[in-house]
Amino acid sequence: MVSTVKRAYTNFRGVDFANDASLVDLARSPDALNIWKNYADTQGSCIETRPGYIKIGNFGNNINGIYFYNNQAFIHSGTNLYLWSNFPTFPEEKTLLKSDMNNIRSSFVIFDDKLYILDGKNYLVYYNGTLKKVSEDNPTIPTTTISRKPAGGGEKLDDVNVLQPLRKNTFVGDGSSKDYYLDAQNITNVTEVKVNNTIVTNYTVNPASGKVTFATAPVAPSLSGVDNVEITFKKVIDGYADRINKCTKIVAFDRRVFFTGNPNYPNAVFHSKINEPSYISDLAYYQDGTDESEIKAMVVGNNMLWVFKEPNQQNETIFYHTSTLEEEGKVYPSYQGNVSTGCYADAINYKDDIVFLSRNGLEGISSNDINSKQLLSHRSSLVDNKLINENNFNMAMMAEWNGYLLVLVNHKIYLADMRQMYQGTIGYEYEWYLWDLSDDKISYIKEYKGNLYIGSENGLIFYFHGTNDNGKTINSYWTTPMDAFGYGNLLKTTNKRGGLAKIKTIPNGVIKVAEITNKREDTKEINKYSATGFDFGNIDFENFSFETENNSYIVYKIKEKKFVEISLKFYSDELDKPFGLYSAILEAFVGGYVKK
Known part of the structure; x- marks a missing residue:
């Protein structure tokens, strides 16, 4: 009696580029493109064609940054900021705001309703309709010494602000001294002098010695020991402002702004004073490891x-900082992690999973607190052999959208799905999916209010919506593994009445079915089926099918004899005709043994 075997392909998960097509799990695909799970629509119960994208802007040059602030967009294109x-x-x-931006990816943070932008050349702030350099936005003038006597001494108060060449010293006048010595020498000039809160001008300055000489000695204060002389002076130190201007990365943490990415200080992390992004102390930095690696x-x-x-x-690759309260206030000491795997491109917090791209793919790192040992776990085994071999992998960038982690590299997006996880070796x-956006040379991604915006190398900006790629067809497909039905040593013949698929009803939807066996190298198309339901807003009536269910079934007749393995392909390669697939069944008869 001839035995019958049936394969059900269902509960689809993602792609598997790691294994031979004959060894891939039945729920995964060894070759799928432009497919995802739309959890907002089907709760992840089916796979379907990804959304298309629509052009909404043209800015002429490579998109280096997209920022959103007060319902407005800021576009960093080439060397221009719009x-x-x-x-x-x-x-x-x-509106062109600035024409001399650095032509690299920029970084930004919104802090106290102001937009701060960093591009490795400029540290900028935008608010109330005006863009300025932070150093020109009245940054805090520190009072570096107080209770100083005319000859010197006093109490140190504030650190020097690297973004502000001005400083203040306050003195206790003695009624007889005319010479007042500042806490710095080789100053540029004195900008203002006050005695008892009144501006005076009857003085001369010796910049080299930092001495201010009054024509008449300032009077002593009415209350003994109270500062009554205030001198504001300017001292420019080469390279101070560039400590921050040349940084390329900025984040907010613990009511401070942190900076890094300065090629002159490759291992340095700088930070601002609490609640003051324009005040960065010349001592507020930490060195994470050596300057051998950035x-x-x-x-x-x-x-x-x-x-x-x-x-x-030195395997000094991961460090972490946490706020510690000391006598002088909060500090952020640097701790070296126990993980030695280095970061090759980017890192992100993906739903509280701290992940980064190494030369081997995506890594996850976890730690409950500062005293815990970090645990490293690989996250991308199923796509590594493609992901890490993409051109310019070191320029990959990541974002989170609709519950997916997106890795943009070489004009493609690799999508990681935390809602579908499996236990790996460690x-x-x-689970992963792959989208190809090469036609428009996509080089930048940004999520905002649930929408995904993408920028191209030639200055175009799109957002994901619709069923085509700015007028071009989305070629989407899902292939099943090369399946031997559990009998790798026996020949099979398909039951031509045993093919059935449950498909998603989509306006103007079309699904095509093809198959390939071990007997040939090319696929054979079986048939084309309509998947259209009742949505009159966008219906092509030549492709209309009067289905009333949210999903429908198609029957495909496959005629193949004496094969060892077979794979099905579900796809759409027509304009504005997506497809969705819940499950597929294929039945075959088992025959004799495979002969050499």
Whole structure:
């Protein structure tokens, strides 16, 4: 009696580029493109064609940054920074704010309702309709010494602000001294002098010695020991402002702003004073490891600031900072992690999973507190052999959207899905999908209010919506593994009445079915089926099918004899005709043994 075997492909998970097509789990695909799970629509119960994207702006040059602030968009394109005030409609109202930006990816943070932008050349702030350099936005003038006697001494108060060349010293006048010595020499000039809160001008300055000589000695204060002389002076120190201007990465943590990415200080993390992004002390920095390797990313997570460095000989690659209260206030000491794997591109906090891209793929790192040992777990085994071999992998960037982690590299997006996880060799791993956006050379991604915006190398900006890629067809497909039905040593013949698929009803939807066996190298198309339901807003009646269910079934007749393995392909390669698939069944008869 001839035995019958049936395969059910269901509960689809993601792609598997790691294993031979004959060894892939039945729920995964060895070759799928432009497919995802739309959890907002089907709760992840089916796979379907990804959304398309629509062009909404053209800015002429490579998109280096997209920022959103007070319902307006700021676009860093090439060396220009634009304000897109009528966002998200086509930018008829775009204002050039700055034309000498650095032509690299920039970074930004919103702090106290102000937008701060950092590009490795400029540290900028935008608010109340005006863009300025932070150093020109009246940054805090520190009072570096108080209770100083005319000849010197006093009490140190504030650190020097690297963004502000001005400083203040306050003195206790004695009624007889005319010479007042500042706490710095080789100053540039004195800008203001007050005695008893009144501006005076009857003085001369010796910049080299930092001495201010009054024509008449300032009077002593009415209350003994109270400062009554205030001198504001300027001392420019080469390279101070560039400590921050040349940084490329900025994050907010613990009511402070942290900076890194300065090539002159590759291992340094700088930070601002609490609640003052324009005040960065000349002592407010930490050195994470040696300067042999640069810092690639900073991520906030688990009440810590994680710092990821590129690989180096000392294996000093991961550091973390946490706030510690000391006598002089909060400090952020640097602790070296016990993980030696280096960061090759980017890092992100993906739903409280701290992940970074190493040369081997996506890594996850966890730690409950500062005293815990960090645990490293690989997250991308299923796509590594493609992901890490993409051109310019070191320029990959990541974002989170609709519950997915997106890794943009070489004009493609790899999507990791935390809602579908499996136990890997070491820890849990994500399921993955792959989208190809090469036609438009996509090089930048940004999520905002649930929408995904992408920028291209030639200055175009799109957002994901619709069923085509700005007028171009989305080629989407899902293939099943090369399946031997559990009998790798026996020949099979398909039951032509045993093919059935449950498909998603989609307006103008089309699904095509093809198959391939071990007997040939090319696929054979079986049939084309309509998947259209009742949505009259966008119906092509030539492709209309009167289905009343949210899903429907198609029957496909496959005629193949004496094969060992077979794979099905579900796809759409027509404009504005997506597909969705819940499950598929294929039945076959088992025959004799495979002969050499």
